[in-house]
Amino acid sequence: MAQETGRQGADLSRDGATQTVASVDRGRRGFLGGSGLAAIGAVIGSGMPFSDTLVPAASAQGTAPAKGPQHLKYPGKNEGLVVLGERPLVAETPESLLDDDTTPTEKFYIRNNGQIPEPAKDPEAWKIVIDGEVNNRLELSLGELKSKYRIATRRMVLECGGNGRSAFSPPARGNQWTNGGAGCAEWTGIALADVLKAAGLKSSAKYTAHYAADLHLSGDASKPSLSRGVRIEKAMDPYTMIVWGMNGEPLPNIHGGPVRLVVPGWPGSASQKWLTRINIRDKEHDGAGMTEFSYRVAIKPMVPGEKGDPKNFRILESMPVRSLITNPANGAKFSAGTKELKLRGAAWAGDLTVKAVDVSTDFGATWHKAGLSKPKNKYDWQRWTATVKLPSDGYFEIWTRATDSKGVMQPHQAGFWNPQGYGGNAMHRIAVLVG
Amino acid sequence: MHAIPSLSFRRLLDAPLSRGLTLLCVGALIAWATPALAQNFTPRDESPEDFPAGAGRDETFYACTACHGFKLVAQQGLSRAGWEDSINLMVRRHNMPALDEADRARLLGYLEATYPPRAPAARGGWQNPFSKQ
Numbered sequence: 334m335a336q337e338t339g340r341q342g343a344d345l346s347r348d349g350a351t352q353t354v355a356s357v358d359r360g361r362r363g364f365l366g367g368s369g370l371a372a373i374g375a376v377i378g379s380g381m382p383f384s385d386t387l388v389p390a391a392s393a394q395g396t397a398p399a400k401g402p403q404h405l406k407y408p409g410k411n412e413g414l415v416v417l418g419e420r421p422l423v424a425e426t427p428e429s430l431l432d433d434d435t436t437p438t439e440k441f442y443i444r445n446n447g448q449i450p451e452p453a454k455d456p457e458a459w460k461i462v463i464d465g466e467v468n469n470r471l472e473l474s475l476g477e478l479k480s481k482y483r484i485a486t487r488r489m490v491l492e493c494g495g496n497g498r499s500a501f502s503p504p505a506r507g508n509q510w511t512n513g514g515a516g517c518a519e520w521t522g523i524a525l526a527d528v529l530k531a532a533g534l535k536s537s538a539k540y541t542a543h544y545a546a547d548l549h550l551s552g553d554a555s556k557p558s559l560s561r562g563v564r565i566e567k568a569m570d571p572y573t574m575i576v577w578g579m580n581g582e583p584l585p586n587i588h589g590g591p592v593r594l595v596v597p598g599w600p601g602s603a604s605q606k607w608l609t610r611i612n613i614r615d616k617e618h619d620g621a622g623m624t625e626f627s628y629r630v631a632i633k634p635m636v637p638g639e640k641g642d643p644k645n646f647r648i649l650e651s652m653p654v655r656s657l658i659t660n661p662a663n664g665a666k667f668s669a670g671t672k673e674l675k676l677r678g679a680a681w682a683g684d685l686t687v688k689a690v691d692v693s694t695d696f697g698a699t700w701h702k703a704g705l706s707k708p709k710n711k712y713d714w715q716r717w718t719a720t721v722k723l724p725s726d727g728y729f730e731i732w733t734r735a736t737d738s739k740g741v742m743q744p745h746q747a748g749f750w751n752p753q754g755y756g757g758n759a760m761h762r763i764a765v766l767v768g
Numbered sequence: 769m770h771a772i773p774s775l776s777f778r779r780l781l782d783a784p785l786s787r788g789l790t791l792l793c794v795g796a797l798i799a800w801a802t803p804a805l806a807q808n809f810t811p812r813d814e815s816p817e818d819f820p821a822g823a824g825r826d827e828t829f830y831a832c833t834a835c836h837g838f839k840l841v842a843q844q845g846l847s848r849a850g851w852e853d854s855i856n857l858m859v860r861r862h863n864m865p866a867l868d869e870a871d872r873a874r875l876l877g878y879l880e881a882t883y884p885p886r887a888p889a890a891r892g893g894w895q896n897p898f899s900k901q
Contacts (some may be wrong), residue, residue: 392805417840418836421840422809455886506846550835638850766898
């Protein structure tokens with residue numbers, strides 16, 4: 334069922350594609366082989382069904398992309414989100430839009446690796462399969478997940494593994510996230526651990542492998558667009574959840590609904606959207622996004638910009654500590670004579686908690702402690718506030734840095750360069766002008 | 769000389785889709801949608817002219833937009849070796865058809881010249897909102 338729903342878009346597109354391919358085929362022989370054609374047909378088609386109704390306003394024919402950030406036009410999403418790419422659709426939330434204690438769904442960042450599936454026609458019938466190193470293979474509908482297991486709602490940070498990547502120098506390959514590949518929502522669902530217990534893990538169970546209904550960008554239905562997994566210990570963490578609710582509403586399609594994983598504290602790619610299957614393996618998973626430099630960091634630090642050796646890389650598990658100033662916004666102006674600024678922000682630290690947040694108005698020469706709230710539950714972010722004095726009118730930068738519960742602080746720069754730019758958690762800064 | 773069309777397989781998006789089909793889909797959507805968020809998304813149409821001119825631009829554009837937007841490419845700032853790795857990655861991992869030597873060199877030439885390593889990267893890094901430069 335899940336599979337069918339996921340493929341629907343592709344079937345549709347194939348119809349559309351046949352005509353289109355025929356009409357433009359003239360020019361492109363010789364470049365792609367036959368298999369390429371089929372794949373491209375499917376890809377092209379996928380973008381078509383709603384072209385009459387939902388073309389973003391900014392995309393009037395022939396208009397060059399505007400300079401500066403491109404804002405998202407997507408039904409139900411906040412237009413302040415900044416588009417990093419439209420195919421696949423990837424959009425980040427500017428820090429100043431992360432000012433709510435709970436990130437509203439409309440402000441939550443979007444990361445896709447493949448094509449966005451059509452919304453499920455019958456969400457309750459969406460099925461997930463648990464198989465592999467288990468005593469009982471399970472096939473469970475969303476309806477059954479809701480009725481058979483203990484339901485919980487938790488506020489937890491979801492963060493893209495590449496968050497902060499744009500601060501690397503030289504640039505690292507991938508979407509150039511600033512700090513906006515993160516948000517903190519209320520997730521409703523069940524503990525993955527409860528389902529795994531029902532399936533009965535064999536002693537050989539070591540690692541999960543997640544599969545989903547979104548098509549690979551090339552349109553090849555046999556190729557997962559992303560298939561990551563986690564060590565079985567993390568899968569058994571009671572906060573690792575199969576969820577169907579986000580902020581009290583059914584999980585929207587664009588956020589992986591009807592059913593996704595939330596593996597808090599670890600790169601968002603482990604939190605598979607449009608979840609259809611979890612295969613339990615007796616060894617580390619080697620699916621799309623698990624190998625070479627994907628979601629991995631260097632073991633022996635490498636010279637920035639050099640070619641990495643995959644043997645020197647390990648999987649990035651817990652995300653590093655990060656803090657943001659969510660108010661004021663970067664670029665805010667204050668009237669002459671303003672002597673004091675009230676600051677608000679958020680901080681989180683992967684599997685850990687945040688011990689302290691400091692702010693500076695003089696590029697780090699002096700630091701002031703911020704007031705820090707307690708997390709609502711494990712993996713929640715912590716909100717902070719601070720009041721800083723300004724000695725005069727003029728241009729100021731405000732810097733923030735957080736320290737995690739093990740005493741590790743955010744660095745001034747994204748360090749430990751790696752080819753795909755993971756683990757970049759440089760201090761956040763904003764500029765303000767007084768007078 | 770390379771004829772530009774030899775690499776052009778992207779304009780497919782421009783071809784009209786049967787209107788009946790579109791209406792049908794939209795109808796179906798409304799019937800089973802959870803509110804606003806359930807609808808699908810149409811990427812805006814990119815064209816080679818949206819990106820800096822240079823030898824090999826059009827070929828690169830068409831070769832690299834079969835699967836994803838060019839914006840994903842234009843966001844990067846990589847050395848020639850970095851671009852080579854990227855193309856190899858597309859072929860090895862993502863179903864991109866292998867390029868012959870001439871096409872490869874042409875694409876690399878454009879990518880290397882137009883999107884070299886630089887800081888801050890295209891839109892990334894921290895930019896001073898008050899800076900006039």
